[in-house]
Amino acid sequence: MTLTQDSGVAVGQAGPRRRRRSRRRLLVGAAGILAALVGWEIAAYIVGDPVTMPTVQETARELQHYLAHPYPQVQGKTLVEDGLISTGRILAGFGIGTAAGLVLGAAMAGVRVIRELADPIVGVMRPLPPIAFIPLLVVWFGIGEASKVALICFSVLPVVTIATLGALDAVPAELSHASRSLGASSFHTMLHVRLRAAVPGVITGMRIAMGGAWTSIVAAEMIAATGGVGFLILQAGNYLQTPLIFSGIAVIAVLGFVFDGLLRLLLRAADPTARR
């Protein structure tokens, strides 16, 4: 049988080229960060006041010191401990919020009554800044962990719900039809085609929600907490410890980058088109 020889992307040769491209991207990205640090350093020398604008070396020294030493010295925690406290709150709140958002979004996509019931509620809740609810959550749950976890849930839930609903709605009907006419049951199709096809969109929603979760947790720790990176930054600010403020911000940046990186890995695993 003669075959149609149309040109496709040759899969074999894409490997090394892709690797070269990703190494290049890494180098350029590192150069960007380096340039930002150089800019910071120049600004610090121009300002010439360590309280307003500490140099990079000073900040790095403080960061290194407080990674292992508590601040404030009495009853304080190290940067690592504060980082872990914040991370724990994020993980708990993000986990619960994501799970609830997935269930709610899927239920809205699948059951018309639930969609009509929940749609206006989610629509009203979404533009509300979660931070506005901190005092209320403190009244309800106290200043312990529960109020922080609840706050993060609160910020994550609408984002993941809308992402899940949107991703499920966007799955073309033909994909389900194809699955059914290939002999799959409607349950198998629901699980392996409709839900599976929505996974990349859901993960993208989770990435957006993760950014919001960090915003909320730092704000909550600044208002009512006795630990966490937000609490540390506020303390450092009260005593004009500018290098420590920068250190706290750096810790948040690193943690945020790591979590986003993990979600990006998840996206790559779930979506072959994201592997570039």
Added chain:
Amino acid sequence: MSATVEDPPVTDRPAAVRLRDVGKTFRRRRRETTALEGVSLDIAPGEFLCLVGPSGCGKSTLLAILAGFTPADTGEVLVDGRPVTGPGPERGVLFQTPTLFPWLTTRQNVLYGPRARGVLTPEVREEAAGLLETVGLSEFADAYPHELSGGMRHRAAFARVLINHPRVLLMDEPFGALDAITRAGMQRFLLELWQRQRTTIVFVTHDVEEATLLGDRVSVLSGRPGRTKAVIDIELRRPRTYEDTETLAFVTAKRRIREVLEQ
């Protein structure tokens, strides 16, 4: 050379596909649109039937009814003597887009049907490898759909359907979105495939030349609501090749269909 039948004769000879007075009406925002009205058609086993008609005449709806995606409002739809109640692997469907599952490799896409039905055996895997060879995708078995060209995706979709050994192939303008060169290649591929396997094929198209080249018979539907205007026999020799499109007999047959279409 071609016989026009205004009302398809109702016979009792065995048919792979039998449609009797099939009607379908869509209701949207309190407005009723009759997509199909009183369509009757018999398709013999191993026959290649093309459905042509102006856009919006309900030919895709008819195919969706045959596939079992939408139920008919009135009439009878039988495939192999059994009424159609839902989608099934004995009726392979090829859509206008290849609708491969983007998260599966070409091979996993082909094995989707057997896996979903729990009949994935080593023999089926071997057969899948053979099918990939047939459609010229052996080298791309582990590539993902987005790494394939348009024509390759369509051939992968073919293999995915063929592994189920469908009794009937339902094709809804499968090459409509392809460029002219790739489309010609796919038509040649389909003709060779049908020549070997002789599966019953229902092929929806709005391209008169394509219908003439591929079909044993061409059923022409009228504009909305869709009705069978005529069924035209294409008595060109088989096996057909793309070169046949330049013969006088071909051009005559094509003109005949166009005349009925424009009546």
